Amino acid sequence: MTDLVLRPIGRVESVLRDRADAPRQGDEGAPDAWLDLDGQYAPALDGLLPGAQVLVLTWLDRADRDTLAVRPRGAADRAVTGVFQTRSPDRPNPIGLHRVTVTAVEGTRVRVAPLEALDGTPVLDLKPVLGGVDDR
Amino acid sequence: MTDLVLRPIGRVESVLRDRADAPRQGDEGAPDAWLDLDGQYAPALDGLLPGAQVLVLTWLDRADRDTLAVRPRGAADRAVTGVFQTRSPDRPNPIGLHRVTVTAVEGTRVRVAPLEALDGTPVLDLKPVLGGVDDR
Numbered sequence: 412m413t414d415l416v417l418r419p420i421g422r423v424e425s426v427l428r429d430r431a432d433a434p435r436q437g438d439e440g441a442p443d444a445w446l447d448l449d450g451q452y453a454p455a456l457d458g459l460l461p462g463a464q465v466l467v468l469t470w471l472d473r474a475d476r477d478t479l480a481v482r483p484r485g486a487a488d489r490a491v492t493g494v495f496q497t498r499s500p501d502r503p504n505p506i507g508l509h510r511v512t513v514t515a516v517e518g519t520r521v522r523v524a525p526l527e528a529l530d531g532t533p534v535l536d537l538k539p540v541l542g543g544v545d546d547r
Numbered sequence: 548m549t550d551l552v553l554r555p556i557g558r559v560e561s562v563l564r565d566r567a568d569a570p571r572q573g574d575e576g577a578p579d580a581w582l583d584l585d586g587q588y589a590p591a592l593d594g595l596l597p598g599a600q601v602l603v604l605t606w607l608d609r610a611d612r613d614t615l616a617v618r619p620r621g622a623a624d625r626a627v628t629g630v631f632q633t634r635s636p637d638r639p640n641p642i643g644l645h646r647v648t649v650t651a652v653e654g655t656r657v658r659v660a661p662l663e664a665l666d667g668t669p670v671l672d673l674k675p676v677l678g679g680v681d682d683r
Contacts, residue, residue, distance in 0.1 A: 415553040415606060415669070418639050452639070454615040457629035465631075468642055470551060479590040493593035495601075495673035503554050503588070504671045506604055506642065533551070535640045537631035 417470060419533035420455075421448035421519070427529045430473060430500075434527045441525035446534050448519040456519060456537075463513040464540040467523060470533040474505035507532070510540065553606060555669035556591075557584035557655070563665045566609060566636075570663045577661035582670050584655040592655060592673075599649040600676040603659060606669040610641035643668070646676065 425444040427433050434441045446467065448456070459465075478501035480491045494502040507528055515522035521537075561580040563569045570577050582603065584592070595601075614637035616627045630638040643664055651658035657673075 415555065417551040417553065418612070419551065420639055452615065452631075455629040455631045455638070457616055457627070458632040459629065463632075466644065468640070468644075476554070479588065480593055491593070493591040493595065495588075495591045496594040496599075496675055498674055498677060502672060503556055503591070504604070506672055508602065508604075508644070508674065536638060536642055538634055538644065539632055541634060 417533075417535055419470065419535065420452050421446055421534045423469065423526065423528045423530060423532040423534060425526065425528065425530040427527070429529065433529055439527070441527040443514065443522060443524040444526040444528065446521040446523060448521065448534065450519050453519050456516070456521070459513060459516055459521065459537075461513050461515055465511055465513055465523065466538040466540060467509040467511055467526065467534065468536040468538070469507035469509065469528045470535055471500040471505035471507045471528070472533060473529065474500040474502065476501075476503055476505060478502065506535065553669075553671055555606065555671065556588050557582055557670045559605065559662065559664045559666060559668040559670060561662065561664065561666040563663070565665065569665055575663070577663035579650065579658060579660040580662040580664065582657040582659060582673075584657065584670065586655050589655050592652070592657070595649060595652055595657065595673075597649050597651055601647055601649055601659065602674040602676060603645040603647055603662065603670065604672040604674070605643035605645065605664045606671055607636040607641035607643045607664070608669060609665065610636040610638065612637075612639055612641060614638065642671065
């Protein structure tokens with residue numbers, strides 16, 4: 412059995428510096444960003460080309476992991492919702508899930524857009540979008 | 548900064564017992580399964596109802612984390628692809644991403660379908676599907 416310790420594969424390089432600047436989701440005006448991956452992961456990127464639709468998984472390292480309920484945007488006064496019914500970064504395992512388009516690949520640096528993750532955010536994984544599973 | 552150690556929020560209860568039995572993706576004949584969450588996470592489930600479309604994140608604990616390239620199904624002989632271009636469970640951070648429908652909620656037990664994760668698989672997170680982000 413694998414342990415439950417994540418291995419960051421790289422970091423986000425972005426103009427977004429703190430949570431107050433960041434849009435809540437990538438489709439709300441998030442910028443382009445670089446995924447700067449460690450060189451050891453070059454074989455894992457084999458086949459990745461500009462234009463690819465990719466799911467990027469990140470570790471939202473400025474999140475509060477003890478938050479279990481939040482007041483979402485647009486909710487009625489004092490209405491709270493369980494975090495598993497929101498996309499809040501504050502949750503027990505703050506894994507960010509970002510659907511992006513790859514715009515450039517330079518060695519183990521991957522340019523993507525749009526990405527609402529902050530500068531320095533650890534990157535955990537890239538997965539291809541599968542139409543039958545992710546879009547149904 | 549949060550550490551990089553995951554906190555399992557519960558486990559999968561499924562008739563699928565090993566990798567040889569499991570379909571590759573949920574839309575390939577995967578069964579219904581229970582997510583048996585720890586009681587402490589009840590507030591995080593607040594608002595979850597049958598019919599909800601949810602992304603379940605799991606920790607694929609029988610994966611090989613040192614695999615960086617694989618030979619996908621249907622690929623030409625000897626063609627290998629970087630794992631970041633596949634949905635193979637074998638990857639540096641074996642986080643499973645499963646789009647499911649909630650069919651029942653009983654306390655902190657959540658029935659979902661379809662789910663290709665194996666019995667005993669740690670559950671990490673539930674997120675609502677967002678049409679604008681996940682389906683575009």
